[in-house]
Amino acid sequence: MWPDKFFMRLYAAIILCFALVSTSAIDRAHAEDDPGAKQFKKSCGTCHIASLEDQKRQGPNLWKVLGRPAGVIDGFKYSENLRASGLTWDEATLDAWLTNPKKLVPGTIMSYRQRNPDKRKLVIDYLASMGRYGED
Ligand code: HEC
Secondary structure (H helix, E strand, C coil), X not given: CHHHHHHHHHHHHHHHHHHHHHHHHHHHHHXXXXXXXXXXXXXCCXXXXXXXXXXXXXXXXXXXXXXXXXXXXXXXXXXHHHHCCCCECCHHHHHHHHHCHHHHCCCCCCCCCCCCHHHHHHHHHHHHCCCCCCCC
């Protein structure tokens, strides 16, 4: 009798493996297709990561940046002015920031501007989709 059971288990294990491999492939495909993720990678990815896993870049990590006070990432050397800005990142402050960081916070060291409101919104919505600062 045992060989039947053995093969059933073996088949089940094989099917499970395929299922796991294909769902992770689907997850990855989704991440690549998501226009917000793409825009983030293109516009911000040279300087920022927005994850708990990737290697640090020259800008602060933007994982769950919505609801986060400006200038609080440990170990990142912010400009004096951004740290002292008293800003909290939400949809409105991020939009103003990405439109012109130096106007919102004179003396900031972020040299990047996005004039296209649709692209700003894509990136902000993408960041918002991660959840908010301090929430699990
Ligand atoms: C050329 C590199 C560069 C690019 C491109 C860039 N940033 Fe930055 N970013 C920085 C640096 C450097 C800082 C720190 C600024 C300071 O300390 O004044 C910063 C700071 C920030 C902060 C403040 C974070 C905090 O912890 O207070 C946010 C939010 C931010 N960037 C969002 C973005 C987004 C979104 C994009 C893309 C649309 C982007 N940045 C593109 C370099 C960059």
